[in-house]
Amino acid sequence: MPPILEARDVTKRYRLGAGDVEAVRGVSLAVEPGEFVAFMGPSGSGKSTLLHLLGGLDRPTSGDVVLDGALVSRLSDDAATKLRREKTGFVFQFFNLVPLLSVWENVALPFTIAGEDARRAEHAAAIRAVLASVDLAGKERNRPDQLSAGEQQRVALARALVRRPALLLADEPTGNLDFATGTEILDRLWRSCHEGGQTVVLVTHDAKAAAYADRVYVLRDGSLRDEIRLGRREDHGAAPLIARLADLGL
């Protein structure tokens, strides 16, 4: 089976003042369907930039990104957007819920954006199911400002999962949460992958979070430094990963 996600010698360069900065340089990688992959690295290593390129949120300066067989880096903005709509779900560090929509309406956004009526039976059932899976059943009518930080991030996660996308991309989803709440989010991500067969790509600077992954890519200064294979494990102990990172001097 071909990879669901590929980066082929991808580089991203930004103009900063008089010169250029290479946030990502010559990265090539592949993610298999149903894998849980994490990108780790210090601040400024390019891991979030790489995630955005892989998810089609941004275009590489050179190189290609292939998403589920489509050369997303060469598609028009509209085509890339529609592909992203169908194939991916995003979770960000700052929740990013629409403040004046209810929990139900925030989760229904992927249907709404696609021009589908979220009240249709199958969509309504999907919304109810995903809210239940993140333990938010009964809070459908609440607005974001009536939820705790953890609950808000669970709504964001539910929104990303509601259409059962093939690929889930999460950029520091636990960065704003306490340890217990963050663990709940990571557990849910892992279940999506392990039980739901979805592919998850996680960006984190936290080894305990990265320990949920089957594989960890380590980035530094925009380049892939190492690839650490942890394998699929029920126990997400971080000790092996931390030891390996220590060997790398991180």
Added chain:
Amino acid sequence: MRALDALARRTLVARPLRTILTIVGIALGVGVLVAALVLNAGLDAAAERSVRDQLGRTDLRVAAFEERGLSRASLAALATTPGVAVVAPELERRTYPVPDPLAGSGLPVPVTVIGVDPAADAALHDRPLASGSPLPAGGGDVILVSDALARADGLAVGATITLNGSVESGPRAFRVSGILAAVPGDPDPAGRSIVVPLQVAQTLFSTDAVSRADLGLTPGSGVAAVTAALESRLSAEPYTLTTPGELIADLRASTADFRAMIALVAAVSLFGGAFLIFNTLAMTVAERARDVGLLRAAGMTRRQVTLLVLISAGHLGIAGVALGLATGVGLAAAVTAYVSPGGGVLALRELVIPPAGLLLGALLGFGVTIAAALEPALRAGRISPVAALTARLEQTAVLRARLRWLTVVFAVVGVAGIALWPGAADGSAGLLRPLAVYGLLLGVALVGPFLVGPLGVLVGAIARPFLPAEERLTRSALVRDRSRTALTVGALAMALAVLVALGGVAATTRQAATAWLTEVVPGDALLTSVRPVALDEPQLADLAAVPGVARLSPIGRFAVAVGGQRLDAAAVVGADLLSDGRLVLTAGDRAAALPALDAGGAVILPAAVADRLGLPLGGLLQVLAGPEIVALRVVGIAARTIPGSSGEAVLVGWPDATQRLGALGADVFAVRYVPGQAAAAAAALEPLARANALEPASLQAVAGTIGASVDRLFALLTALAVVALIVAGLGIVNTLTMNVLERVRELGILRAAGLTRRQARRLVMLEAAVLGAVGAIIGVGAGIVAGAILAALGAGPGVTYDPGLGSIALALVGGVALAVVASVWPASLASRIEIVRAVQYE
């Protein structure tokens, strides 16, 4: 203070487009206000100059009431009245020059002949000459012609012109001895006037009477004393006494409606400008809340923060007012240039720029700017460092504060508008109209916040089948900041309300001005004469004998004196109106009333006059006719009659008109054609009419001419009201931009979740369309009511309000179109949001 000023400037410079938009908005609002003040000054100056040109050094003008004029006996009485030093009599008549046989078959353009006593005239009037010599003291067949007449007809000094006189005297040739210099205020509508010696004019028109006499008083004599002396001496016929001051006041009053409309437009434009200021500063405060919190944490006092915002407003106000003064003068110049060739009720001649008016405009504009900035400034001062970091939308509190602000600013703008409104200084009656209209507009603005939600859902439902995603997201955007949305909608609604009101008043005015043609005139066409035509003149029989002409019905318009007041009167043939089914009576029996006119001793009153005089059906109208009182029984009250020079005319029969009330003849003949023969009959009648100095015109043509002059005036007012609409449009640009900037992260997430750029653009444009539609619905509703108020209070009874469907349709479509056009840039902004930056945006 200097540091605050520097910070304020940097804040404005950091958002150049927003700053420029705001300045332009203030400039437009102040511009219309200044234009109104400049135009008012121009109208006042034009009125004074017009009267000066007409009356010269006259202290008192005695004018004949009846068409017969002032008799020799009256002139003799004037000359011997104590306190009167100079009596300068004038006879004014309109006639046609004898046409050039080589010219076409149409009637030449008529001229106004003014017969004067050269010696007495020179004592009171200046008639500067461009060339030639003045009238000789001894009289003779020499004339002075106006500059316009000389140029139009190619007359030079020494040329000959033949004028048609009365039936008895026939045509007479005159030599041009001088050409009058071109001065404004010619008594002829087209500037075609001729000055002749009085005796010559009296011979030409077979009369020994005069139209009026201008009096110069002896030094030290008071007008009141002379007036009292005249009352006991002038008893031969009714007359009017007018001083120059009274004439000026009358001219000013005749432009009252125009000034009132300008004042309304100025107030709405100014309010729109105030809203822009408010919006800009509210945006700045919201954007800088964190900065303000940090400044407060670092030790800046609340007062200093408030001052910072007010200083920003001051800079915007100064720039906006400066630009507004120039804009206002420019607008006034454009209006003056548009209006002055046509003349008419708006006798603007030149641009008059009153320093006091400019100062008032500047102060009001600046004052409104600061008033608009108060709420955002006070709110900024109340920001605490903690609140700045955890800023939450407190919808209810913000809405209450903004509604308070709205009322304060509206009060300030309303005071400005009422100060401009003519007649407001006259007391409670003059205040009623502006208060009613401003009250309605304030109501629109206050009620707007509560209507936006439900109306927005209703309007959005129309878009839902086509743009479901955008419609759902638009709904949330509109209620994000309900008060801001409501104020944006309110400014648009008010501008559209003014446009719709103008359209309704224009349609009603047009209807009132032309309805008499179809409701009263017993004919298909009119033949108009410049002089009264006696009913026994032989050419009338020839005209009535033309095949296809069923009837020629004479109508004569003149004036009567009732209880010291001048009333317009018209002589009609009751039987003709009865057989034609014309003239609707609101009281009285048509079948009895109209024949009663022909029998004599009867009168039909227009409803407005009956109300004013308090005369019921069966009452007696006491008309002063010479030394006698003629009592006419009121046999009917009509919704509408024939318009006179200052109102609707009372209708009398011909026997009363000619034998008792001094009418000399008909000035209009209504022609009824035999059905099916109109075209052929008209083709035969018209050349015959012209040959007898009667100008033919169909009722449609007459209605068209009247309608065109009404439309011209209202086109001008509409153009100014469009300025208010532009200001509202700028407000929409501001609001939508603010909405986009506040939702950068949200839009980024939506884009990340699959919203295309096109959808993002459509989202903002749909938001604008909904705003525009809601504003249009509210504005049209308010405009219909405002128009009805203005029409009812201005036109009086008997006029049915016509809301002007064309204006309504234009406002509905235009409101949405304006909003969508205003959304182009904010929509582009939304579509260009970079997803990565947006999701990290704080």
